[in-house]
Amino acid sequence: MNILIADDHQVVRKGLVFFFQTQEDIEVAYEASNGEEVLDYMTNNQADVVILDIQMPKMDGIETAKQLREQFPCTKIVMLTSFSDYDTVIPAVQAGVNGYQMKDIDPDKLAEVIRRVHKGETMIDEKAASQLMTHVTGAHQQEEEKRVNELTRREKDVLKEIMKGRSNKEIADHLFITEKTVKTHLSNVFSKLEVHDRTQAALFGVKYMK
The missing domain is CATH 3.40.50.2300 (Response regulator)
Structure with a gap:
């Protein structure tokens, strides 16, 4: 060599x-x-x-x-x-x-x-x-924050309700919208955050929403 x-x-x-x-x-x-x-x-x-x-x-x-x-x-x-x-x-x-x-x-x-x-x-x-890991972790967090920031105001409202453990009906009643609209917002939230269920979405909210 x-x-x-x-x-x-x-x-x-x-x-x-x-x-x-x-x-x-x-x-x-x-x-x-x-x-x-x-x-x-x-x-x-x-x-x-x-x-x-x-x-x-x-x-x-x-x-x-x-x-x-x-x-x-x-x-x-x-x-x-x-x-x-x-x-x-x-x-x-x-x-x-x-x-x-x-x-x-x-x-x-x-x-x-x-x-x-x-x-x-x-x-x-x-x-x-260790510097590489810090870089990778930081880049990952920035990407997740970016996803949250892409949510509309209404989608963030729905996400906050999910964080409280409320059902679709409870969210609809609290936000004065139909359950169908809640489902649409939920679908958008899941898609933008790249998650598959309410628990994952709630974890995103706890991590990045104040």
């Missing part, structure tokens, strides 16, 4: 090269100090796995990952960085990296990460994974 190491700190690069020389199945094909050098090399050469630092001059790791994913879709990408914050992890994953690891990782574990990424697995550090 051929790998490319990109990091603007020579000490880091040399340390990685020295370590990988102890691994029989991993060969360092090239060292780069920025993203432009990575792309220049890849234009005429092949690397199975590219290891990228986030912060590099001329072209950083995120932009380099995007370019690699577009131009060399079969190449595996591992981000090796000191940053595990939301604003770094999410863009890296969105750029298409196959792995995201911290620089304090045990060298032998890093070698195993590279092997597994090469085989097609996705390897995300625990700290980075």
Whole structure:
């Protein structure tokens, strides 16, 4: 397996090269100090796995990952960085990296990460994974809130009545509408919230309506 190491700190690069020389199945094909050098090399050469630092001059790791994913879709990408914050992890994953690891990782574990990424697995550090979960959860909540906001005023009135456990007849009497109209509103509520029953709709209401 051929790998490319990109990091603007020579000490880091040399340390990685020295370590990988102890691994029989991993060969360092090239060292780069920025993203432009990575792309220049890849234009005429092949690397199975590219290891990228986030912060590099001329072209950083995120932009380099995007370019690699577009131009060399079969190449595996591992981000090796000191940053595990939301604003770094999410863009890296969105750029298409196959792995995201911290620089304090045990060298032998890093070698195993590279092997597994090469085989097609996705390897995300625990700290980075927690940021991903926060992102996914936040996006899910935003989508649910959006659905609730799409309800008309009358549909929200009906949803509030559902939250109180009232029957269709009780809702009709309380809102001074027919049961047929209640059923129509209920159907719209279920459809817009993408739920199948009154209980699920009520849970939406409890969660997002004040």
